Amino acid sequence: MSDAVIATRGLTKRYGPVLAVDGIDLVVRSGDVYGFLGANGSGKTTTVRMLLGLVLATSGEAEVLGARMPRSAKRVLPQVGTLVEGPAAYPHLSGRANLELFDALGSARRGRRARVDDVLERVGLGVAGDRRVRGYSLGMRQRLGLAAALLRAPRLLVLDEPTNGLDPQGIREMRDLLLGLNHEGTTIFLSSHLLAEVEQMCTRVGVLDRGRLVVQEQLASLRAPTGRTVVVTPDGDRASGLLDGRVEVREGERLVVRGGDPAELNRLLVDGGVRVRELASERRGLEQVVLEATTDPHHVGASR
């Protein structure tokens, strides 16, 4: 676990009779974009708060950047940028004044102006920085929160629902910004309930269900081909006859065929006079993975 940026062992949080987080073993490696998925109330935020030393674990251990939390918070947290459960700022001050106050907690005065200008620019708040936060939209507050997280050029970003409140353009900018940072070496731990967001950005995925970590895997292996091929053809009957029992599902023009080699299948079909509109190896979507791993959605939240 030497290169683990986040590692927990049996991390547990109990609120009275309720197990909010139930013995999870997270491993986030250096350079990962880790997507931490789970329904509302599944324990994501409690886990994030335990990693940051805000909530004290009932049992188990958490290591962040190689040091125990919350014991080594003073050493660890200066290298971590956070956005937990929505941004927050003092409404009567400007975005810039907020960042300057925040920067004054533990950073030298030297270079403050440049640092603040830089992060405001990066999140696209360059012009609005001098306006009071009171007048900011949700998306602007979100950008300001991210700017604050970036102030100390962190090695690790812990972001809880970072695209909340952003419009599609904003989401795209946020994604590009985060991927750029990741490219420069920042590890990103991103908790979300938006599957599409995680699917587009993350290299590794953990799924939390009612306090238990039910999946933890590279996204690429979760989405590995299933060994089946999807064929779209107007000649369904003919194809079925030709393939002789290999067709597992047939929905209108769409056939799911056993066998993972589309090239071989294509030759077979075309040689048999079947017109092929589309042909591709079947891959599982993240949604499918998550739904298979988690329990009945009607019970989600009942464990809180």
Next chain:
Amino acid sequence: MIRVELVKMLRRPRTWITILLLNALPTLVAVLLAVTDIGPQPGEGPAFLSAVLTDGKLFPLAALAIVLPLFMPVAVAVVAGDAVAGEASGGTLRYLLTRPVGRTRLLVAKLVSVIVFVLLAVVVVAAVGYVVGRLLLGGGDATGLVTGVSGNSLTSTQLVERTLMSIVYVTLSMLGVAAMALMLSTMTDSAVGAALGALAFLVASTLLLTLDAAAALQPYLPTRYWLSFVDLFRDPILWRDIDRGVLLQGVYVLVFLGVAWANFTTKDITS
């Protein structure tokens, strides 16, 4: 950290509005006295008020005596009650603590900022009282001597010294309320709840002071010695109640802050 908290407090409009409002009542009283020339009888009404008609230099003390029983504690409770709970409900607490700012340091910085607020409020009330008193009320004795509470004469130097001591004493008296509100502020995410809780404590204390059956408790009630700064203007100065007042506030501050610290450093921050 302390500097950041001070900047936050001083840049907040609420701080100055509160101080402005604190000065409104004494100023109104001064205007009424100046216009009507009707002062309370000696020994009645707020302390020093009967004397200010002849000598405006005593008005800073009268102003403090006017705001001390209710206005000042309300202002202090609001500011101290907001200290941690306000950050919690605004969501900024989690960002302060993950910056990271140690929880003990944050509490100390909040305490310092509250103390500075109290001192600022007391000094401004006294200063405005002085200006208003000199402008509107009596010019005093031509010799420059001021008549103290026991009918004794005080020189200008003595008056300044004792006024400064009063300012310190009134500030100390407010620290008990501040510590109480700060403690409640670490226990709830509602700033209003913390402020009202601290005020309820004071109202209870004030009520028990009027009840003969509570005589055994009275020496320990937080508001018992609040107005004892009047004793600084006797000749000789009557130190007994002042000493007790300082000691009592000290004990309250230590106990409340101890509880606040124990609670805040071990609690889950879920706001």
